Structures are given as C-alpha cells and as structure tokens.
Amino acid sequence: MKKIGFIIPDGTGIKNYVYSDLIQILTKKSYEILFFHSISDKAIEEIKKLHKIDFESYKLPQFRETPYQKFLRETCCYARLIHNQKLVANDTLLTNWKPSKKGIKKRLFYKLVELVGKRISLNYKKILLYEEKLENEIKKSTNYYKTLLNTTKPDVLFSTHQRAMNTLPLINAAQELGIKTVGAIFSWDNLPKARLTVKTETYVVWSTYMKKELQLYYPEINAAKIEITGTPQFEFYNKEEFVMTKEAFFTKYNLDASKKIICFSGDDVRTSPFDPEYLHDIAAVIEREQLNIQLLLRRAPVDVSGRFDAVISKFPAIIKEAAPLWNFDKDNLTNWQIIYPTYEDIELLVSTAYYCAAVMNVGSTMAHDFAMFNKPAIYLNYNSVPSEEWNIATIYQFQHFKSMGTLQPVLWLNSKDEIQFILNRIFENPTVANVQWMDIIAEHRATASLNIANTLISCT
DSSP states (O other), X not given: OOEXXXXXXXXXXXXXXXXSSHHHHHHHTTOEEEEEEOSOHHHHHHHHXXXXXXXXXXXXXXXXXXXXXXXXXXXXXXXXXXXXXXXHTOGGGXXXXXXOOOSHHHHHHHHHHHHHHHHHTTOHHHHHHHHHHHHHHHGGGOHHHHHHHHHXXXXXXXXXXXXXXXXXHHHHHHHXXXXXXXXXXXXXTOGGGTOOOSOOSEEEESOHHHHHHHHHHOTTSOGGGEEEOOOGGGGGGGOGGGSOOHHHHXXXXXXXXXXXXXXXXXXOXXXXXXXXXXXXXXXXXXXXXXXXXXXXXXXXXXXXXXXXXXXXXXXXXXXXEOOOOEEEOSSOTTOGGGEEEOHHHHHHHHHHHHHSSEEEESSOTHHHHHHTTTXXXXXEOSOSSOOSSOOHHHXXXXXXXXXXXXXXXXXXXXXXXXXXXXXXXXXTOOOOOHHHHHHHHOOOTTTHHHHHHHHHHHTO
C-alpha cells in the first residue's frame, strides 16, 4: 500500500485539507495516510474520530534556527519584498516587513539584514543564490528527519502551509532522499508577501490567477509543476448537512427571526485595530434609525482580546455574537500550532453565510465565503478613528485586491454618512460581481479535494 504523508505544521491547515474530503478520497483509493505534525494530541484524536480511521502520526520537533539560518531567511524575505514591490509597482508590499527590533542585538541584526537584502534585491540571481545558501544550511539539520522518513517510508509528502519553518527540514530531507513533495499555497494573499519558505517539487494552487502570480514572483518554478486544483475550503458550502435549521441557528445565537441579519466579521487586531469602532458606528445608525436589522458578530478566531465587549454591552438588542468554535490547547494564545478550528465551526460558518443577508468587514476573505451563496460583502472604507499608525487607504492597496480588476464585486462603505444608505441597499438586490470575483480567486470550488488527491496520486 502506498503512503501519502500530510505535513500539518499548525492549526490553520486543518480545516482546508484535513476536514475536507481529501483524506476520505485517498483512503478509498487504498492509500495509507501518515501525519507529520506540530498540532496537539487532542487535534489528532479529533481528526481520527471524524474520518473514522486510524493513522500513524509523528510529532515534529520544534525547529530552532541558527542565527545564520535566520539571517539568510530574513535577508531573502526582505530582498524579495523589495523585488516584488518594484515588479508590481506597489509600495504596500513593504508593509509586510514588520520584524520585532526590540533590543540592541535585534536592531543591529535587522540593520544588517536590511543592508544585505537591499543589495541583493538588485539582482534576482543573487536572491536565488542566498536561498540556495539557506537550503544548504538547513540540510545540516536533516539527519533526524531522514531517519524518520526512512522508517515511515512515505511515497509523497503534502505540505499544507508554505511558510512554516517546522516543515522546512522535513521537506529538505525528503528531497535528499528522492521522495516527491507537493506544496499548497495556503491563502489568496500569500504569494506577494515573499513567504514561500517551503519549496516543493509540485504546487497546488487555487486558480489560473494564482498560478500566474506564482510564475511572476518565482519564475524559477516550472509552470508544468503548478497544478490548478482549487482549494477545499469552499466545498463545505455545497453540502446541505452544514446548514443548521433556521430555528436552531436563530435560537442558539438569540436572533430575532423577524429581523434581517447582517454579519460583521472581525479581523485580527493587527490587521484592523479599529473594528470595535466600526461596529459601534453601524449599530448606532441601526438604533437611531430604528432599522429592522440585527448584527451578528463573528470575531477573528485568534482574537480573544475582549475589545468588542463594550460595544456589545451598549447595543445588546442589536449585536449578537456567534463566536468561532476553535480550540485553544494551551495558555499561549498566540501560538498557531495549538489553535485550530473544530469541525463544528464549519457548520457555524456555513450557516452564518446562509442566514445572513450580507457580511461587512475591513477587506476580509469572508467576502468569498458569502459569495458562495451569492450574498454581498460590504467593505468598510473610511477611517473610524484618526490614527498616525493605521490608515484604511493602505488596506485596499494591498496586492491581492488587484484581483478585482475592473469588477465591482463588493459594496463600498466610504463614510459614516453612507451607513444607512448601504444597509438599505443590501435588501434591494444589489448588483455586485462577487461570483465573478470568486471565479478569478478560486476555481474548481466543488472538486478541489478530488483534484488535489489526483495530483498527490500522480506523484506516487
């Protein structure tokens, strides 16, 4: 029996690749599944229970970079950001460069990184040379991983996240041993950010658009090795079993069935620090104008800050909350390796998109989730609070929003004065090109798991 090894370096890939049909498709075709992971034992047991199968799993040790390895990795990242910025003429790409520089040693370290990175950014071949140096340094740390692979004997390794350092020595060891490697690009906004840390032989991407991006930013990758498969995360919306009954959904989240529901989805604190102020602005208009609307708040899963509590308390009849159903297996809530979605959260997310009339947020991916039911998204496009450190205008200049092209796939809320107008417009069957945008962002929305399975099988 041939073996396919899934590399799960953190909790973010569990929903997309482990909760989907991918594992079931492979096991039905008589492939044995192995897990190489950095997630909790609790998460592993939940996955086994879901799929009703047993599989071997191996916890990866924490990979600790040497100072030189970190220098090479950060230098390459900074150089690529400068290169990409010039390549697409978009200055916002450098906003992704936010290393911690606390302390004299870190300041000196990153001063050297930036000095060398800026110099090698002028010649793409030098970037590739430094990345090769990094690979050679990583190979000095692969003995344990070679032993692990020689013992478990997978025919192919599937990396579910392209930037996790824990994955790097395992992939490098596999390549030294001649084991095929396949990598997934995790999100629609990843590629311009110069974070393709984990290089594999084959890549599975969401769309033709993403394949062109990968070729643009990484021209050394053979186009024939980039497979357009789609991403499994949107398949759940095609399955009726993930939609709660209306009575159950409205009862569980204390919603008034006589009112229209709009989802307000929060971003993480760093991406959108003023989400509570936006939520307050909208709730205040609903209350003042006595609109027949309730707001259903879905925080970002990793946002456990309590920053929405005051505004929820102020508008308890208007704002209800459907907290993401994610597990936090340790006290360190910033460690994504132990933060992961429960299977029940899929039902909550799908039902939220099904029963809410629209979603509103600051440039969130949730626009795509709602497009699965042809529901409009409202992008908040004004500064709710004056700030010298954050400006909404920067957000929508990010490179991944260029995928809109000439489409008008969302409704834009450009000032507080427009809130009532936009809220009313939602219920007038607004014409937005959200599905057309989805066609650009994510192809094969009903068959992604099958497509990825076929790609993995073809590599065995």
